Amino acid sequence: MKNDYTDNIESCPIAKVQKVIRGKWPMVIIYHLSESHVLRFSELKRKMPQITEANLTKELRTLEAYGLIHREVYREVPPRVEYSLTAIGTKFIPVLEALETWALEYEAAQIESQS
Amino acid sequence: MKNDYTDNIESCPIAKVQKVIRGKWPMVIIYHLSESHVLRFSELKRKMPQITEANLTKELRTLEAYGLIHREVYREVPPRVEYSLTAIGTKFIPVLEALETWALEYEAAQIESQS
DNA sequence: CTGTATCCTAGGGGATACTG
């Protein structure tokens, strides 16, 4: 049988890409890379103090596999690795901007509803 | 500065609001409600055949608690319940549109990279 | 500096059955 795929994919484009950006960290990582353009592992870690190194590595590898970020390794001592957005990763920025706009509206609505 | 998100996650609006729309279903539900404006429980279930009734209920309750959707109960026989977006829920639509646009670009990029 | 390797746990989310 065709399974899960058929209905959601055709009726909802959102469901299609949901797995790519799902989770606690992917959009945050993309956000920081969109702001700084290029970041090293330790710089990303500093910008997200609450993620563990193990998970940061995992998230970066996943985003790389999905084609959203590029990993450039410089074989030096000490080692240097730079992360940046790919073309398709850069095209995700408007989504973040829309989300950021909504976040501010949402925050304002929450405050208003308390009074 | 006010909008410096580099220090910690709490000052990043994306990270802040991420829990509201996180998970497999919330954005999909909002998408269907944005398309249809008003949907009954069974209609939502039909648009998302893969979600279980238990989880659909849970997701709807959560989105309602977050203020994104409105639940209107008509005490009839048989019972009728209609779900719709609230004002702040409606304001989320631009995010979905941006995401949808990106989804198409992402899909195209994937196909292109295969050749 | 840039990661691995383990371990561990909360909860997201599926399956199935039942109800007012």
Place this chain on the structure above:
DNA sequence: CAGTATCCCCTAGGATACAG
């Protein structure tokens, strides 16, 4: 029709330690 009630599995993701 619009849900509850259970059960249960899995993986996201945190903590900690170690390595090249």
